Amino acid sequence: MFSFCILPDLRIASDTNGIRYGEVRCGVKVEIISHNLILDRLSRLRNVETSNKVFRQNLHDLSTFLVYEAMRHIALDKQTVETPLTSTDGWALASSPILVPIVRAGLGMLEGALSLLPDSDVCFLGARRDEETFQPEIYMNTLPDDLAGADVVVLDPMLATGGSLLHALRVIAASGAGIITAVSILAAPEGVNAIESSGVDGQLFVGFVDEGLNDSAFIVPGLGDAGDRQFGRIN
Numbered sequence: 090m091f092s093f094c095i096l097p098d099l100r101i102a103s104d105t106n107g108i109r110y111g112e113v114r115c116g117v118k119v120e121i122i123s124h125n126l127i128l129d130r131l132s133r134l135r136n137v138e139t140s141n142k143v144f145r146q147n148l149h150d151l152s153t154f155l156v157y158e159a160m161r162h163i164a165l166d167k168q169t170v171e172t173p174l175t176s177t178d179g180w181a182l183a184s185s186p187i188l189v190p191i192v193r194a195g196l197g198m199l200e201g202a203l204s205l206l207p208d209s210d211v212c213f214l215g216a217r218r219d220e221e222t223f224q225p226e227i228y229m230n231t232l233p234d235d236l237a238g239a240d241v242v243v244l245d246p247m248l249a250t251g252g253s254l255l256h257a258l259r260v261i262a263a264s265g266a267g268i269i270t271a272v273s274i275l276a277a278p279e280g281v282n283a284i285e286s287s288g289v290d291g292q293l294f295v296g297f298v299d300e301g302l303n304d305s306a307f308i309v310p311g312l313g314d315a316g317d318r319q320f321g322r323i324n
Contacts, residue, residue: 117285118292122158127151127296131275135312144318145197148246148274151296152201155272159242159294160205185209186240186270191216191257192229194315198244198272206242214243214260216253225253227260238267246315248276248295249308251283258289270294274315277301277308 130147133139139147163182170179185208190199192215203209215229241261245254254271261269269291271284276295279302284293299308312318 117287117289119281119285119295120158120293121295121298122155124154127154130154131297131312134274134318135310137313139318141319141321148197148315148319149201151274152198152244152246152272153204155274155294155296156198156202156205156242156244159270159272159292182206182208184240186242186268187212187236187266189214189232189241189243189257189261191243191245191253193320194246195244197315197319198246198274202242202244202272209242214257216257225256227256230260232261232264234264236261236265236267238265240268241266241270243269243271245271246274247308247311248273248280248284248293249302250277250306251280251287254280255283255287255289258284258287258291262289262291268292275299275308275312 130151133147134144134151163186164184165180166183168179168181169176185206188199188202188206188209188211190196190211190213192213199211203211212231212233213229214227214232216225216227219226243254243257243261245257248254254273258269258271269289271291271293272295273280273293274296276298277300278298281293281295281298299311301309303309307314314322
């Protein structure tokens with residue numbers, strides 16, 4: 090199961106939409122990353138006047154910040170490094186996780202993740218929700234049938250109801266993944282709670298938790314449709 094462990098927040102002393110920074114619960118591991126640069130870039134994403142180009146640039150930055158935090162405890166192999174003066178201990182990643190952006194909104198997170206994990210393989214999951222039932226469906230899947238225990242990082246900028254991400258996590262788990270880490274820029278409490286109570290093994294890193302969902306299951310105040318904000322509206 091996901092264990093719920095949120096880092097202490099040094100910005101805000103009060104609760105944030107029902108999820109208190111510094112509170113520890115047991116369940117799926119969820120970390121809300123507290124950083125002023127995240128607040129800065131997120132505010133740029135929220136602004137309705139932000140162009141697609143600037144939106145993509147700031148999404149890249151946020152993705153880099155969050156993947157950096159998510160990989161804090163990635164496994165390392167010890168090695169010997171020759172400096173210009175002497176030999177010393179060094180470290181290298183034991184392996185690079187497979188990156189799985191959720192198409193299409195998650196595509197904007199891929200470049201930032203690859204800048205930190207350039208040796209990672211990339212697979213794609215296309216997940217969308219029915220706008221009447223809000224239920225998810227997978228329409229693209231390039232994962233191998235057997236991941237053979239490989240670790241996976243899922244990139245999905247918006248965690249609203251949690252349905253699409255949870256469906257993707259279950260598909261990845263069924264393919265034999267090792268440690269599954271999901272990274273989202275913005276979440277609603279409903280989505281966080283859905284992932285927390287899902288029973289799927291893994292961990293979730295989030296940049297900010299908003300107030301909740303409106304009647305159309307969009308995050309409020311949110312930032313709109315992350316896919317449209319990056320690539321334009323597709324009718």
